[in-house]
Amino acid sequence: MSARSSEERGVVVIGLGRFGSHLAGSLLRLGHEVMAVDRDPARVERWSARLDRVVQADATEEDALRQLGITSFGRAVVAIGASLEASVFTVLALAELGLPQIWARATSRRHARILSSVGAHHVVFPEAETGERVAHLIVTRMLDFIEFGDDFAIARVPVPETLAGRPLSEIRPIERYGVRVLGAKVTGEPFRYASDSTVLPPGSTLVIEGNIDQVQRFAGLS
Template sequence: MSEKIEVGVIGLGKFGLELAITLRKLGHSVTGIDSSEERVKAAKPYLAQVFEADGTDPQTLEQLSFQDFNYVVVSTGDSMEASILVVLNLQEIGVNKIWVKAISEAHKKVLSKMGVDFVVFPEHFAAKQLAHKLATPGMVEYLSMGQDILIKEREAADWAGKTLIDLNLTNNYQVQVIAIRKAGSDDLDFVPKANDPLDKSDVLIMIGQRENLLKLPD
């Protein structure tokens, strides 16, 4: 497992709570706060450290040692003003790494100008994921890397008996096979051997630009 980190999560709505729970499952330490008693109660079964507190109060953040965490994630619902105030307070008490959920493009722009380390716009990202999934058969995931980088699945089918060396997908299509999944299995063989013949039912997991993935024969 990677090195254990300590993360503070301010705002335990759907996004914040899901993030906190996932981090805990990955073995990391999470402290969550929210001003809503109901949300705090909902989080208690999943988080060892959860408090009903106001994230816009710098003294509260300091008392809960947010300045000592490796990362602090701000997910304060629909209030752009509250989010910005929380970020200012975190910067004031010396938090090193601040990640923030944006609620609009304007919010994202302001946060970037404030020097926030990472800004995520979940609705925007989810919309792109869905659009690419609808438009690209076999797409597994859209990666936001400044270009339309996708991960796509394809059964070996007519490639059966050939090796990755034979297919030469990197040079022919500028596409890279990053894993292979055998039929009936959920396990992935990452960085597969290039000289092993493919079975007809093998599923190739490939990464590349959308336009290149679409050039692959069906």
């Protein structure tokens, strides 16, 4: 694989705990080259049969990362969660090597600030984000929910019974409910983008967007 294609497609995942191992597997399924790195030999052995390239190394050491050829990759994800120190020093080592995109997992706001200050370009909170998403699914009728910040969300919801069989031009969801219907999915049929003439069949699901309160209220319609 050329250096350019590695930069475009390849991702280094450092830390093969629960988050890192699932992330590495998902990236592989999406067709990306993945190099997985962990200092624990037991984890390396466990995942070597499931991932294309798994190596044992201390990722806090800049020289170790350089010897692995990390600089030929354009993106790295520091998925370490158990050790704040190892997480921070790994991000620092990657920054010193000049990686153009460094993603890092944080376990607290303070941790996130430190990661950003030493070179992380993107910081994620997988546990907090998953917990919030699942909370919305538990207490509402939403089937899926993604929050984008600035009080904006996209959700997948069942068609409310009172709206089934009616066209969007009659329902006027933006005026009445403050949400936009992006599309509808009927079981056994492909997803269809919505227009004013779209009729909402009973038993179908909708993809809607709006602020969080409006999306929740629409999902609660019976």
